[in-house]
Amino acid sequence: MIEIKNLNKYYGQIKVLNNINLSIDKGDIFAIVGHSGAGKSTLLRCINGLEDYHEGSLLVNKKEVKNLTKLKLREFRKNIGMIFQHFSLLQRKTVFENVSLPMELWGYSKDEIEKKVLNLLELVGLESKVNSYPKELSGGQKQRVAIARALTLDPEILLSDEATSALDPNTTTSILNLLKKINKQLNITIILVTHEMEVVKQIAQKALLLEHGNIIGLDVTEDLFLKPDEKMKHFLGEEEVVPKEGVNIKLYFPKDNAYQSLITSMARELDIDFSIVWGKLEEINTHIIGNMVINIKEEQKEIVCKYLENRAITWEILK
Numbered sequence: 001m002i003e004i005k006n007l008n009k010y011y012g013q014i015k016v017l018n019n020i021n022l023s024i025d026k027g028d029i030f031a032i033v034g035h036s037g038a039g040k041s042t043l044l045r046c047i048n049g050l051e052d053y054h055e056g057s058l059l060v061n062k063k064e065v066k067n068l069t070k071l072k073l074r075e076f077r078k079n080i081g082m083i084f085q086h087f088s089l090l091q092r093k094t095v096f097e098n099v100s101l102p103m104e105l106w107g108y109s110k111d112e113i114e115k116k117v118l119n120l121l122e123l124v125g126l127e128s129k130v131n132s133y134p135k136e137l138s139g140g141q142k143q144r145v146a147i148a149r150a151l152t153l154d155p156e157i158l159l160s161d162e163a164t165s166a167l168d169p170n171t172t173t174s175i176l177n178l179l180k181k182i183n184k185q186l187n188i189t190i191i192l193v194t195h196e197m198e199v200v201k202q203i204a205q206k207a208l209l210l211e212h213g214n215i216i217g218l219d220v221t222e223d224l225f226l227k228p229d230e231k232m233k234h235f236l237g238e239e240e241v242v243p244k245e246g247v248n249i250k251l252y253f254p255k256d257n258a259y260q261s262l263i264t265s266m267a268r269e270l271d272i273d274f275s276i277v278w279g280k281l282e283e284i285n286t287h288i289i290g291n292m293v294i295n296i297k298e299e300q301k302e303i304v305c306k307y308l309e310n311r312a313i314t315w316e317i318l319k
């Protein structure tokens with residue numbers, strides 16, 4: 001649905017997006033992650049045609065975005081809803097009026113607007129707030145209004161620019177659950193920009209990591225977190241502190257393997273002792289994944305490696 005090839009974008013002399021290549025399928029929930037200034041919002045704005053790009057290609061539904069005429073661009077943007085960190089609601093308008101705004105601009109009839117807006121407010125769980133004003137709503141409720149507004153024109157794509165960054169963790173989870181529901185029920189492709197790894201873990205099926213305009217990771221979310229490469233570790237700020245003595249082995253448990261008592265059976269079968277340096281289990285995109293570092297004696301290295309080689313498990317010796 002979205003195909004980006006060798007995309008470069010400059011602000012003046014400064015290259016802010018460097019050789020971006022990625023594709024997003026219909027129905028995906030795709031995260032663009034990075035620290036401040038990485039180029040996330042710029043990439044999002046290139047996707048909806050708000051920003052121009054200088055080199056490369058960006059196809060949405062097989063159309064090159066930068067070649068769209070003004071008129072076509074207006075039609076194109078109708079197909080892309082957007083939500084923001086600070087909700088962008090009009091304070092003097094009620095919830096109903098805020099949500100109905102895009103439909104009014106597009107000249108829909110009063111009946112169509114009323115039906116659609118009430119349906120959407122029900123979908124986002126705000127039917128009781130139809131006549132409230134934004135100042136009477138919590139942050140989470142304001143974002144629900146913004147989500148309803150973004151869906152009025154039946155877009156195929158929803159772009160979210162740090163939509164949960166101003167919310168507390170519980171409210172964030174409830175908004176992410178709403179986005180998942182929308183993705184499933186309406187089959188809307190969701191692209192979200194965030195600097196929060198928790199958001200990525202909770203919702204994204206795939207994620208792109210951006211640093212200074214460069215892609216430093218692009219994968220299925222579980223794989224990004226299951227076995228992070230050096231860049232990803234640095235990105236996550238994870239420094240592995242391990243004992244200097246002996247051999248440290250890191251074990252990665254994929255989705256369905258997390259609960260297997262592999263290490264206890266290994267200890268029993270090989271009749272060896274080892275220490276667990278650290279371990280953690282995490283829920284990523286509804287799958288449990290985990291990793292663990294064990295420390296063994298140098299003389300046990302060969303037999304343990306042999307044992308692990310015969311298992312369906314990923315592992316590495318930490319240097």
Ligand SMILES: Nc1ncnc2c1ncn2[C@@H]1O[C@H](COP(=O)(O)OP(=O)(O)OP(=O)(O)O)[C@@H](O)[C@H]1O
Pocket residue numbers: 011016034035036037038039040041042043195
């Ligand atoms: N209109 C502009 N003119 C010039 N430079 C810009 C403009 N917009 C963004 N930049 C620069 O481009 C780079 C990428 O900005 P962008 O807003 O895309 O990053 P980001 O990853 O979304 O950051 P944040 O999370 O802080 O919003 C930054 O160095 C920024 O200063």
